[in-house]
Every structure is written in structure tokens, then in C-alpha cells.
Amino acid sequence: MTELESLHFQSVSFTGLAPGPRLIVLGAVHGNETCGTQAIRRVIAEIESGQLGLVAGSVTFVPVTNPLAYARHQRIGDRNLNRNLVPTDTPAEFEDRIANWLCPLLAQHDALLDLHSFHTAGEPFVMLGPQDNSGTLEPFARSAEETALALRLGVHRFVDGWLDTYAAGVARRLAAGVSAREADVHYGVGTTEYMRAQGGIALTLECGQHDDPAAPAVAYRAIHNALAQLRLTSAPVPAAVTDTEALRLYQVIDRAHAGDPGEGVRLPQASCSDRPRCAPQGGRAAGAPGGAKVGAPDPSTRPIIVLAQGLGRVGTNEQWRARQDSNL
Numbered sequence: 605m606t607e608l609e610s611l612h613f614q615s616v617s618f619t620g621l622a623p624g625p626r627l628i629v630l631g632a633v634h635g636n637e638t639c640g641t642q643a644i645r646r647v648i649a650e651i652e653s654g655q656l657g658l659v660a661g662s663v664t665f666v667p668v669t670n671p672l673a674y675a676r677h678q679r680i681g682d683r684n685l686n687r688n689l690v691p692t693d694t695p696a697e698f699e700d701r702i703a704n705w706l707c708p709l710l711a712q713h714d715a716l717l718d719l720h721s722f723h724t725a726g727e728p729f730v731m732l733g734p735q736d737n738s739g740t741l742e743p744f745a746r747s748a749e750e751t752a753l754a755l756r757l758g759v760h761r762f763v764d765g766w767l768d769t770y771a772a773g774v775a776r777r778l779a780a781g782v783s784a785r786e787a788d789v790h791y792g793v794g795t796t797e798y799m800r801a802q803g804g805i806a807l808t809l810e811c812g813q814h815d816d817p818a819a820p821a822v823a824y825r826a827i828h829n830a831l832a833q834l835r836l837t838s839a840p841v842p843a844a845v846t847d848t849e850a851l852r853l854y855q856v857i858d859r860a861h862a863g864d865p866g867e868g869v870r871l872p873q874a875s876c877s878d879r880p881r882c883a884p885q886g887g888r889a890a891g892a893p894g895g896a897k898v899g900a901p902d903p904s905t906r907p908i909i910v911l912a913q914g915l916g917r918v919g920t921n922e923q924w925r926a927r928q929d930s931n932l
């Protein structure tokens with residue numbers, strides 16, 4: 605049996621007796637990010653044993669979204685599943701085959717919780733979608749619902765600005781004459797962007813560092829809280845977190861272009877007038893002028909560098925946090 609013949613796609617669905625929203629929870633979109641897988645399997649066992657009741661709607665769990673990457677204990681199989689996520693009539697890479705299975709499945713649901721972990725130590729955070737808008741890049745009309753869910757996942761740090769920041773990088777590369785599939789904003793479409801394009805709400809939860817023993821518990825709590833918030837279980841609706849920290853992506857650099865002019869590691873003085881929408885929900889976020897510094901590019905082969913600029917923690921050294929990350 606070949607490696608591919610040993611692989612399969614698995615989803616596990618539960619449907620309550622009463623009508624309600626349809627939630628889908630993904631683990632291991634990146635194969636070395638297993639906290640979501642662990643948490644999903646724990647919740648499945650609770651439902652199957654009767655310890656946790658699903659009273660309305662439905663929930664679908666995908667414990668291992670990228671089985672090739674998972675089997676190899678690495679981030680990707682042939683490519684990053686969380687980019688250029690779209691069905692195709694001509695699947696070439698393994699992730700194309702995943703997309704042809706996963707995209708129709710996502711489209712059957714109303715809400716997505718996508719569970720990840722990250723490379724460098726830090727606290728968990730939620731990636732938010734755009735504010736409501738009727739633009740062409742990522743039109744959206746459900747940001748209130750999405751933010752309400754985000755504020756109840758149990759984490760305090762929120763990051764937004766993914767696709768528009770990615771698009772700015774694309775525009776920069778195009779202006780520099782780069783011709784590659786990464787110079788297409790659609791390459792920035794991952795699970796959450798696809799889900800929103802299908803009319804759903806979608807959140808990526810980065811649960812902690814890959815090997816953080818607390819990360820599976822962060823994922824587990826988020827699943828329970830999402831089920832309660834969407835009224836799929838009879839548990840009390842969780843309270844929104846109040847002590848929030850808002851970050852906004854500042855620059856997205858594809859690793860393949862890290863050496864391109866204009867793609868260097870720089871974060872000049874930046875305006876922070878554009879506050880993330882979650883900021884008013886909590887206490888500490890506050891825009892202020894300033895700059896940020898980042899370290900050297902990661903020498904590994906991970907494909908993306910993401911820099912985020914902090915808007916919170918006024919008066920501390922972390923006020924102008926800059927991140928170099930590769931986990932998204």
C-alpha cells in the first residue's frame with residue numbers, strides 16, 4: 605500500500621433533535637498542529653458517551669483535515685492547505701484533493717472554528733474576519749455574529765486584517781513585477797475566507813505554541829464555548845471576555861518573496877488610527893503613534909512571515925509588539 609492509499613478524509617457529524625445552526629470544527633489543517641485534533645477527539649468521545657448532549661443544530665468535526673501532512677508530522681503535504689483553497693477540476697497536489705472534499709463540506713455549514721497552533725511561544729489568539737463591507741476583496745455582512753463568537757472562545761487576544769494585509773503585499777509584489785501564483789490575492793484564501801465567501805462566519809483560533817501542553821485545553825474550551833454560544837448544547841452561554849487585546853496585521857510577506865525589494869524586514873512609523881473592531885469591546889486597546897521592530901527572518905522553510913503590530917498594553921514594552929510568525 606502506498607502512502608496515499610493509506611490516507612482518507614474523515615468527518616464526524618452529530619445532529620440534535622431541534623433545528624439550529626450548523627457548526628464545523630477543523631483540526632490539523634497544518635499537520636504538525638495537533639492541539640485541535642486532541643480536543644476534537646475528546647469532545648467526540650463526550651458526545652458519544654452521552655456526557656455532552658447536542659440539543660439543537662449540528663456539529664461536524666474534522667479531527668485531521670490534512671491527513672498527508674499529519675502522517676508526516678509536518679506542516680504541509682505538497683503545499684499549504686490554508687492558501688488558495690478552492691475546488692479544482694484538475695487536482696495536482698494533495699491539498700487540491702483535500703480542497704475538493706473540504707470545500708463542499710464547509711459550504712454545508714453556517715460557522716467554522718479552525719483550530720491551529722503556532723511556532724513561537726506566545727499566548728493564544730483569534731483571527732478575526734473583516735468588518736461588514738460590500739467591497740470586492742472580501743465582502744461580509746456577519747461581523748457582529750462572528751465577533752460575538754470570537755469574544756466567547758475564552759482567549760483575550762484578537763488579530764484582524766488578514767486578507768486586506770495580504771492583498772497589500774500582493775499589490776506590492778505586482779508593482780515590483782513579480783509574476784507568480786503568490787502574486788494573486790486569491791492565494792491568500794484559506795479556510796475562513798472560503799467559509800465567509802459561502803455565507804458563513806469563520807474563526808481561526810491559534811491555541812498556543814505547537815508543543816504547549818495547555819494548547820489542547822484552549823482548543824477544548826473553545827469548542828465547548830462555541831457549542832454553547834450557538835445554542836447547540838444546553839450549557840449557559842459564555843460571557844464575552846472583557847480584558848481584550850487587539851492586534852492588527854501590519855504586513856504579510858510570503859517567504860518566497862522575503863528577499864524582494866520592499867519585502868525586507870522593516871516596520872517604519874505606522875498609523876494606528878484604524879483600530880480593530882474588537883477594541884471597543886474590551887479595555888486596553890488604544891491607538892497611538894509609534895514604531896515597531898522585528899527580528900531577522902526565520903531561516904527555516906516555513907512559507908510565510910506575518911508581522912502584526914500591537915495596539916494594546918499602553919505603557920508597557922509590549923505596546924509596539926511586532927511579530928515574525930509563520931504559523932498562519
Ligand SMILES: [Zn+2]
Binds near residue numbers: 634932
Ligand atoms: Zn496553522
